Amino acid sequence: MGSIGEDEVKHNNTTDLGSLIHKTGLTSKKSTSAVLHRSLHHDPHQAVHAKGNYLCLSNGQKIFDATGGAAVACLGSNDERVARALIQQLTDGVSYCHSLFFATVAVEQLASLLTSSTNNIMTRAFFTSSGSEAIEAALKMARQYFLEKQQPEPQRTHFIGREQSYHGTTVGALGVGGHRARRKLYEPMLSKNASFVSACFSYRGRLSVDEIDKAYVARLEAELEAEFQRVGPRNVVAFIAEPVVGAALGCVPSVPGYFAAMRRVCDKHGALLIMDEIMCGTGRVGPAPTAAYPNPLHAWQDPSVGVAPDIMTMGKALGGGVLPVAAMLVNERIVNVLAQGSGAFSHGQTYQAHPLACRAALEVQQIIKNDDLVSNVREQGALLGKLLKRSLADHPCVGDIRGQGLFWGIEFVQDKAIKEPFNPADGVATGIHELGMRPPFNISIYPGNGSCDGERGDHILLAPAFNVTKADIEHVVGTVTRVIETYFHSKLSLPHVEKDLS
Missing domain, CATH: 3.40.640.10 (Type I PLP-dependent aspartate aminotransferase-like (Major domain))
Incomplete structure (x- = not known):
């Protein structure tokens, strides 16, 4: 399986989303499963092992689960x-x-x-x-x-x-x-x-x-x-x-x-x-x-x-x-x-x-x-919100960053001044999730739609495990920031902005 380097994702102005997907070798294959999956056209990635914050896939990838599935895996996997x-x-x-x-x-x-x-x-x-x-x-x-x-x-x-x-x-x-x-x-x-x-x-x-x-x-x-x-x-x-x-x-x-x-x-x-x-x-x-x-x-x-x-x-x-x-x-x-x-x-x-x-x-x-994990949720959740706002609040396509504890959302807009959402056909939230799943990012981000009026409006959720550390939070924010910047650079020809998360 091919992959590309992080520096290329950050700095190569000729890299668009289509070529990024092609270079990863992760283009979806036609479904052959007997399972009625969420899509009849493509099979999902096969998870073969999980431990803590990571899911290991059959293709060799190791995915950081930044959402606990659907805000579910509060202790990570396989405790x-x-x-x-x-x-x-x-x-x-x-x-x-x-x-x-x-x-x-x-x-x-x-x-x-x-x-x-x-x-x-x-x-x-x-x-x-x-x-x-x-x-x-x-x-x-x-x-x-x-x-x-x-x-x-x-x-x-x-x-x-x-x-x-x-x-x-x-x-x-x-x-x-x-x-x-x-x-x-x-x-x-x-x-x-x-x-x-x-x-x-x-x-x-x-x-x-x-x-x-x-x-x-x-x-x-x-x-x-x-x-x-x-x-x-x-x-x-x-x-x-x-x-x-x-x-x-x-x-x-x-x-x-x-x-x-x-x-x-x-x-x-x-x-x-x-x-x-x-x-x-x-x-x-x-x-x-x-x-x-x-x-x-x-x-x-x-x-x-x-x-x-x-x-x-x-x-x-x-x-x-x-x-x-x-x-x-x-x-x-x-x-x-x-x-x-x-x-x-x-x-x-x-x-x-x-x-x-x-x-x-x-x-x-x-x-x-x-383990007093709710206290850790408060502490690491405050850090998560602080770093997300520091890293992404000024991004031209980030309309709002909101949340509480280890439950944070980022809403995307095409015009911040009037809070104009993207066309649902653009599939912005899903596109960001799919890009995050690819090397070198290897992170699972939860996509959502309808935040504007029930049909229009794209957002993502972050809901990591209750036992995450400061290093985990810094990894999540740094990776999610690079995913968002790469996605919109490809989509709208926006420049990358490097952030210091220290």
Whole structure:
């Protein structure tokens, strides 16, 4: 396999993206796989081994995974402690049993750990195999709550979400997500009992740079109130939102005071607040400690959010990608209503509370806690943001750099002054990802689209493992900077700008 030198990538003004791809010898081959991959035309790279931050491919490449897959591999790959825990569960414990008939130690311990991490504000946990399934459970739980109250409210069937949000790919979850491109094919199948208000998106949502946080939040609060009134305040089941928006917008934190305002509207009309922490939760954003939460784990525990949900969902970093696992947590008020009513959640799945998956998640969460990895997320995340801004803020095609903890996004524009996105047909984010995968860069970067209006707008995400070092962060920023400069040099004939990251 051929490759090119880093100096050639940086300095050869005759090197364009097409010739770079040709010289690497990594042009895609026609699919021969029996697997229904993401593309029917080309097979993905074959990963044959993984350890720590690196994925080894069948072609000999060693790829630095700067995104933990989809912000999943919070401990990197193949942690020996997790492996030992799974072997123990398989040999001395239970590999599978039906949750309708049996409980297991691993599931009970994981639920106890998670509810304790909320200061027991959330009192019960329900475990699924994916984030989409956790959202489905949350929607059903919210509906059942209103049916089982002492004074039932069966008319509550409507959910309010946010534009450019994403909560999962199943029909119910997709129905409460506002990402237009992801909804488009399935729009006729999706629930009509959902509507959307503006995202809390500082870069694109403010009326001007002079609109302060308080005014911006007040405007979003008024918009949510107006939507409640439009659909009928007593028809709304819940408002659902991500504390830090992940793939749909590219790591967008909420403005301080925003969720307190959303909570006020929900409480005023008796609706529930659902927070989707599938991508941003379980330590990913490095929530800051407070007197109430000295060892915070959840994004809602950060002072910038400041309010607890009625229902929350978790996934991704919950199990670190070792086995498929996600969760829905509910607060005491909801549990009490069901306890005094039917006494059961009218929902269940074959692999609900899978013992092996929950044992993996339990070990991952114990490692995060015992190794104080959320503190490392805060420390290395601050460095990641600082170096990204120093290196790329002045790039003519970088519109915004935002994020929190080890969860950062970079949005690309063709005109910074008016924040004009690239044409979706240009495939900018995907092109940057594909270039990063090639030598000499050898880095995996997560591409995203729709950050402008749900269809237009390109961004990438960086979400490395919680145990990364300063040297890892410097490597990520330096490599990503070179990838972006090389890509736009080829695309727009822009000069390379060398950065000192020391």
